[in-house]
Amino acid sequence: MVKVGIIGATGYAGGELVRILLRHRDVEIKWYGSRSYIDKKYAEVYQNMFELVEDKCLDDNIEKLADAVDVIFTATPQGYLAGILTEEILNKVKIIDLSADYRIKDVSVYEKWYKLEHKSPQFIEEAVYGLCEVNRDQVKKARLVANPGCYTTCSILTAYPLVKEGLIDPNTLIIDAKSGTSGAGRGAKVPNLYCEVNENMKAYGVTTHRHTPEIEEQLGYAAGKNITVTFTPHLAPMNRGILATEYASLVPKADGTMPTAEDLRAAYEKYYKKEKFVRVLPDGVCPETKWVEGSNYVDVNFKVDERTGRVVMMGALDNLVKGAAGQAVQNMNLLFGFDEAEGIDLVPMFP
Template identity: 75%
Template sequence: MIKVGIIGATGYAGGELVRILTGHKEAEIKWFGSRSYIDQKYASVYQNMFQIVDATCMDDNMEKLASQVDVIFTATPQGLCASLVNENILSKVKIIDLSADFRIKDVATYEKWYGIEHKSPQFIEEAVYGLCEINREDVKNARLVANPGCYTTCSILTAYPLAKEGIIDMSTLIIDAKSGTSGAGRSAKVANLFCEVNENMKAYGVATHRHTPEIEEQLGYASGEKVVLNFTPHLVPMNRGILATEYAKLTKDVTYDEVKAIYDKYYANEKFIRVLEKDVCPETKWVEGSNYVDINFKIDPRTNRIIMMGAIDNLVKGAAGQAVQNMNLMFGLKESEGLELVPMFP
């Protein structure tokens, strides 16, 4: 039984880790870290866990925690994990960081887009970018995994096979993404109040959103060239779900079947990636509560562009689910253990 500690267990991603790990046969949460709710019953913060989780929230002392568990999930604001981690800790425990601290290899890029100093750049090189379907082998041997962002998971996986195979012109790639509001976290802000979000939709972080360099870096590895793209996130009045609509020029004449074959080449054996049938557009509701990524595409011969679409549950494949998938890989468990969650509809 793998012993798990969570730092940031009372945010939405932390709560989802608890939900998923509660059904995991090989792991047990030993530490529900939450700076805001120390000494309060976890189930008093998330009443859905009443009579399921009996634990009390604890502090976020990573040193102490490292002696007591096998793996630590940090579901915390940017900068916290980088400020806590050290060689001593990493020698004792594996870390899966759900923040952005170790996602970007170039420290200057991180510091520029996040506006904070990186406190442990020495571990960036070692950290493995935990997009399981792409970096599976590296994840297996990692001590420190940078769990991808929600938008980035969806955006990258949707375009990855086409970028890898060179059939899209990367300089023309535009990603227009839409997210449910849980992506904004559980902090009390006027902008996230029900009345402000309901019956409303907006773009935000236009041309400046922090997930941009992460997507660019990963699709750069895939395509073998430097990628600079437009990524525009939007806030949608729903709790969960990300939909990415991606546009790019095709580099050559391709048919539906040829593109489908490329997707299948990479994803046909991937349990959590479903390339939908022709002309079925992904819908966020069809993956809600699950670790699936639903993908499809449409070639537009009028413009010679391809429109790629991907949908995930931002809290599962976009955060906690993928983190558990990484844990499973790191500990040699069945990759889908705890993650065979059937999407809930309606």
């Protein structure tokens, strides 16, 4: 049994890691780290875990933890892991970081968007961006996995085949994303109160959201050049789920004609046909967040708009699963040579 430690086990992503790992056949959780709830029973923080988890929350001593477990998940605030990570720790234990600390290769971009000084830029280069469907082979060999953000996983996978195949102009890409409220975390803030979110829709972080450079970097690799995109997140009155609606101009083919729906579908099939967790929906069927809830699936589809020469791409995932804990476990499965779907082969729950 692989031994697992979680730092930040009492946030929503941490809670989801616990939910998934409890039913993973090859691991056992040895450490429920939580600065806020030290010595409190984990099942008192998340009562759904009553009689399922008997452990108490521990502090977040990463050095002690590195001796005790084989892999650490850090579901911690930005800058936390960067501030404590050392070569010694990395020599002892695999780390899957759910924060943004090692996602962006250009440290100045990180520091500009996150308004933080990066305390351990020496590890950025070796960190593997854990978008499994794109970087599977590198993940297998990594010591440090930068688990992608929720919006970014959805945004990238929705557009990836068309960018990669040069079917759309990536600089025309506009991403309008709608997220459930668990993405805002479990902190006690007025804007996240039930009565403020319920029966309400709003955009936030317009033109400034931190997931923007992450999307640009990754889709830039696919495009083979630097790109800029417009990304607008929205808060939706639901617990879970991200829906990304993405717009881009089609690039004429060599013969001057526009790519057809068949061309685009072929691109999606090329990259996702063998991917268990990316489902390219049938023609005419739009992704819905409810159809993937509780599961590790991303549902994607697209519609060509011949009148405007654009394509509308759509992707849906559960922000806590494929957008956070599920993908983190998928990365762990790759790191340890487990079946990639072990523990995350969850059937979406409907309704």
